[in-house]
Amino acid sequence: MVPVLLGRIQTRLFLLAFVGSAVTAIVTPLVGATYGTTFAILAAVAVLGVGWELLYHLLMQFRWEKDWPSLFGLLTAVPEGLLLWALLKRGAVPTVDAAPSLAAYAAHFLAVWIAVWLVANGPMRVPFPRWRFHGGRLI
Amino acid sequence: MGGREHGRGDLTPALLDTPVWSDALVESAGIPVRDAPFVTVGGGIGSFVLVDYLRIAGVPTSDIRVLSNIDQPWQTYQYLTRVSQIPEPERIRSDSSSRPDNIWGFPSYALSEAWRDRTIRPLLHVLGEPIFADYWTPRVGDVFTSMAREAARIGYSRMLDRGVVRMVRRRDKGGYFTILTPPEGTSETRRIAYRSRFAHVAVGYPGLRFLPDLQEFREKYGDYTRVVNAYEPHEHVYEFLKTRPGTVVVRGGGIVASRVLQRLMDDRERHNLQTRIVHIFRTFVTGAHGPHLWARRKGGDGWAYQGFNYPKSVWGGQLKARMRKLDGAERAALYKEMGGTNTPKRRRWQQQMRAGREGGWYEAFQGVVERVEPGVDGTLTSIVTSDLTGESATQKIGSNYIIDCTGLEADIAEHRILADLLSHAGAGRNPLGRLDVERHFEIKGTASGDGALYATGAATLGGYFPGVDTFLGLQVGAQEITDDLARRGFCRRIGPIRSATQWVRWALGRPVKEA
Numbered sequence: 001m002v003p004v005l006l007g008r009i010q011t012r013l014f015l016l017a018f019v020g021s022a023v024t025a026i027v028t029p030l031v032g033a034t035y036g037t038t039f040a041i042l043a044a045v046a047v048l049g050v051g052w053e054l055l056y057h058l059l060m061q062f063r064w065e066k067d068w069p070s071l072f073g074l075l076t077a078v079p080e081g082l083l084l085w086a087l088l089k090r091g092a093v094p095t096v097d098a099a100p101s102l103a104a105y106a107a108h109f110l111a112v113w114i115a116v117w118l119v120a121n122g123p124m125r126v127p128f129p130r131w132r133f134h135g136g137r138l139i
Numbered sequence: 140m141g142g143r144e145h146g147r148g149d150l151t152p153a154l155l156d157t158p159v160w161s162d163a164l165v166e167s168a169g170i171p172v173r174d175a176p177f178v179t180v181g182g183g184i185g186s187f188v189l190v191d192y193l194r195i196a197g198v199p200t201s202d203i204r205v206l207s208n209i210d211q212p213w214q215t216y217q218y219l220t221r222v223s224q225i226p227e228p229e230r231i232r233s234d235s236s237s238r239p240d241n242i243w244g245f246p247s248y249a250l251s252e253a254w255r256d257r258t259i260r261p262l263l264h265v266l267g268e269p270i271f272a273d274y275w276t277p278r279v280g281d282v283f284t285s286m287a288r289e290a291a292r293i294g295y296s297r298m299l300d301r302g303v304v305r306m307v308r309r310r311d312k313g314g315y316f317t318i319l320t321p322p323e324g325t326s327e328t329r330r331i332a333y334r335s336r337f338a339h340v341a342v343g344y345p346g347l348r349f350l351p352d353l354q355e356f357r358e359k360y361g362d363y364t365r366v367v368n369a370y371e372p373h374e375h376v377y378e379f380l381k382t383r384p385g386t387v388v389v390r391g392g393g394i395v396a397s398r399v400l401q402r403l404m405d406d407r408e409r410h411n412l413q414t415r416i417v418h419i420f421r422t423f424v425t426g427a428h429g430p431h432l433w434a435r436r437k438g439g440d441g442w443a444y445q446g447f448n449y450p451k452s453v454w455g456g457q458l459k460a461r462m463r464k465l466d467g468a469e470r471a472a473l474y475k476e477m478g479g480t481n482t483p484k485r486r487r488w489q490q491q492m493r494a495g496r497e498g499g500w501y502e503a504f505q506g507v508v509e510r511v512e513p514g515v516d517g518t519l520t521s522i523v524t525s526d527l528t529g530e531s532a533t534q535k536i537g538s539n540y541i542i543d544c545t546g547l548e549a550d551i552a553e554h555r556i557l558a559d560l561l562s563h564a565g566a567g568r569n570p571l572g573r574l575d576v577e578r579h580f581e582i583k584g585t586a587s588g589d590g591a592l593y594a595t596g597a598a599t600l601g602g603y604f605p606g607v608d609t610f611l612g613l614q615v616g617a618q619e620i621t622d623d624l625a626r627r628g629f630c631r632r633i634g635p636i637r638s639a640t641q642w643v644r645w646a647l648g649r650p651v652k653e654a
Binding site for chain 2: 070135
């Protein structure tokens with residue numbers, strides 16, 4: 001992907017809202033968590049994500065091409081997932097009093113992450129043919 | 140002028156001298172007029188990609204005319220890739236999701252290849268690029284095959300009218316006249332005029348220019364076989380080297396130089412040859428270069444390294460967004476900052492050059508060639524001034540052949556259609572001296588009533604969008620033009636639903652409907 005800052009943020013919010021919600025709806029009963037918890041986690045990925053995107057944008061400036069290879073989009077799951085887990089354990093995520101089990105959290109988080117990543121790397125362009133030329137901006 | 144009766148339906152001095160034509164003026168010359176709402180001139184990949192977009196937006200084939208002297212849109216590209224050492228099984232320097240046959244770029248070439256060959260290797264390769272692997276790039280043969288499929292799907296041949304376009308002129312009541320010279324024997328008159336509301340010009344590279352010292356040598360000594368340009372057929376060089384040991388001077392630091400080196404080195408290895416290669420860079424890059432930490436490109440051993448011919452973000456990211464806001468000198472400065480000849484750093488090429496340097500048969504250095512002279516025993520002598528250590532030194536380099544890989548391009552005015560646009564249709568030049576277009580690729584200064592004249596491709600380099608002479612760049616242009624045509628009511632804007640349903644048709648191989 002070759003995003004601009006606004007495109008990064010818009011794409012993240014849009015894909016989490018649509019793809020992330022759909023995946024969460026399916027995965028939640030499978031991992032034995034409550035919808036209240038998983039959707040709160042999804043919202044936290046979105047909110048924290050705005051901050052993460054600022055950091056990624058900064059790091060991208062050191063790249064001559066000003067691109068963000070697909071692999072980076074996949075691997076950033078690691079720091080983001082770890083930070084959110086730490087916040088959950090400390091009870092720092094609003095509306096979530098008790099963190100889910102690590103297995104449930106990891107399954108949900110990774111399912112959402114991989115689905116969003118897959119859609120962003122191709123299918124997103126099917127309904128939105130201008131999206132890739134606008135640095136990931138939808139509006 | 141051919142055997143036809145001169146003057147029958149031909150251009151008259153009155154037409155040639157009048158910048159804006161009336162219907163009566165064209166008719167008085169006896170030139171038959173054909174009406175079509177949209178005409179595209181060129182018929183190469185630029186025309187093809189735009190027509191593809193328009194068809195997908197719902198424009199019927201009857202509303203589109205493609206005026207071209209080639210039958211297949213990829214014909215010229217095929218010729219150029221073949222002579223510059225990219226045979227069909229070879230891979231070109233283009234991103235996996237830059238597909239001229241698919242406006243969405245999905246599935247990418249890598250995904251298609253994985254699906255066809257039932258292997259996930261291309262996908263793993265794309266996943267690892269550019270960190271763990273070189274950029275994955277498509278085979279040139281697959282590019283042509285997929286374009287042929289799309290051409291059939293959109294009814295391309297039904298829109299194609301053969302001939303050579305002479306000029307595009309504005310019409311007094313709006314729109315344009317495009318003058319076509321049809322192939323001999325196919326028309327009663329020498330010319331045919333196409334009257335359209337909209338016209339598009341995508342005529343490709345205006346022409347090739349030789350390095351001045353090589354051009355001088357060729358003209359002075361009438362020798363066109365020992366000094367060759369990489370973009371013209373030069374197979375005889377490789378054949379000669381198979382018969383006896385020889386030295387070749389390669390000039391240039393771009394992708395074509397890399398290709399030519401690969402061919403020379405492959406042949407050397409395959410046929411156990413003794414070829415010596417002397418590589419002269421005018422600009423010798425020794426390492427990472429650029430004005431500051433946020434604008435530094437990798438380089439070394441003479442080359443500037445870059446995956447594709449522009450930094451990736453020109454097609455959709457930061458550089459595209461930045462350039463779109465710039466005009467005049469500021470725009471020219473940004474072009475300069477990101478420009479410069481470059482080539483991808485491919486592992487295979489690095490390996491070959493390393494072997495060559497170690498074996499002493501490949502030598503690369505900085506130099507400016509003052510002139511080329513005939514040497515003894517049918518050899519050539521290049522007089523080269525090098526300036527590596529601050530002191531200039533002149534040396535003589537003998538070789539059997541010189542291959543010019545600099546790929547210099549001619550001025551746009553050397554192309555007849557573009558020259559006419561500049562002199563008669565109100566077109567001007569951009570900060571880089573090429574055709575000046577708007578952000579939506581309308582040629583500035585050429586508006587005519589409710590019509591518009593557009594241009595895409597190499598002729599428009601230097602505009603608000605930088606990557607014009609690439610597959611993806613042609614698609615960016617086509618999208619901008621289609622959206623502009625939708626604003627003007629010519630076609631509908633492709634929204635998410637239309638886009639998705641049309642994609643499904645593409646995936647199923649169903650033809651685009653007529654309306």
